Amino acid sequence: MKYFQTASSQVPNFPEYVAVRTFDDVQVEHYDSNTMKAVPKHDWVDEFPEDSLSWKWETESHRGNQQFFKASLETLRERFNQTGGVHIIQQMHGCELDNETGEVNGFYQYGYDGEDFLSIDLKTLTWIAANPQAVITKLKWEKTGEGERWKNAITQICVEWLKEYVNYGRSSLLRTDLPSVSLLQKTPSSPVRCFATGFYPSRAEMFWRKDGEEIHEDVELGEILPNHDRSSQMSVKLNLSSVAPEDWRRYECVFQLSGVKDDIITKLDKAAIKSNEASDTS
Incomplete structure (x- = not known):
């Protein structure tokens, strides 16, 4: 208190x-x-x-x-x-x-x-x-x-x-709500954002790791923000400019919620990324 x-x-x-x-x-x-x-x-x-x-x-x-x-x-x-x-x-x-x-x-x-x-x-x-x-x-x-x-x-x-x-x-x-986790990217050259929303309580951690080790270089962690239903959201970005395509499988996004034993792990998979990029009709 x-x-x-x-x-x-x-x-x-x-x-x-x-x-x-x-x-x-x-x-x-x-x-x-x-x-x-x-x-x-x-x-x-x-x-x-x-x-x-x-x-x-x-x-x-x-x-x-x-x-x-x-x-x-x-x-x-x-x-x-x-x-x-x-x-x-x-x-x-x-x-x-x-x-x-x-x-x-x-x-x-x-x-x-x-x-x-x-x-x-x-x-x-x-x-x-x-x-x-x-x-x-x-x-x-x-x-x-x-x-x-x-x-x-x-x-x-x-x-x-x-x-x-x-x-x-x-x-x-004692309530715990697990989030939905998505991989988002505006354009193919933009950082990939690992986005978690709908979790409760707000005490949570989120990070990227490579080969099982947490990384900080080329990573940008966002704030934990409130949703209208009292749940929360957060995201962590990974800059892929120096990551070779064949190395993508070595990266994963990890979400940890206070009071929950198991982590939510999302592999960096091109097929799973949702993009905002508009289709080229020219």
Whole structure:
């Protein structure tokens, strides 16, 4: 479970405050200062029992944080001797639970204008200042016991939420959808694109290999992108300009999905390639 909070000033077309919660790297909640409302971002989250997750309570919590971060932004601008312009505070914290061992890990990080500002060592409950301006906050928070509060928030409250999400989202979390994989090529001289779509979860890897060994030269890996049905797509290109036709059989595209043992392997086969090239009618 991870929480991301961003407060900003004078950023065009962007809310002054945005809060996002992710669960296993899937966004499950969103709040911003334009809508002033916490909303679920995944189907199964919206089905939580009312006594388990109250979106009204979440909204009120975010509104309080919104005011806190707005005041913090003003404080840091004064501390850094800044009068105006674009400035951004970013805070993220979260927890991780190992179901088998019961081990809990967590983190808290605070940044200002793209640079580290403050973080916590949960074992010693000491705050780590990344620059001189952060020392004031470090001393204040150590004096007021903020370390204990955040340790409880991360190792207790966050973990309770985590278990709640596992309980109600189990069917969605355990779901695995394998993709359809195709070989695409615009023209005979274009790179061959190995394209996978329709897979879930989004934690996946894709690469080309030659003679059983992963290769990186003449290979371009694309981003994992969302589909409208919450599945994902990705692709990896292979430049064939230096590959002799008789060597094609030595290449294959490999797709690996988290939680699935077997790889999906697609041999580089000219007959299997789908082309966008129009027929020459001249």
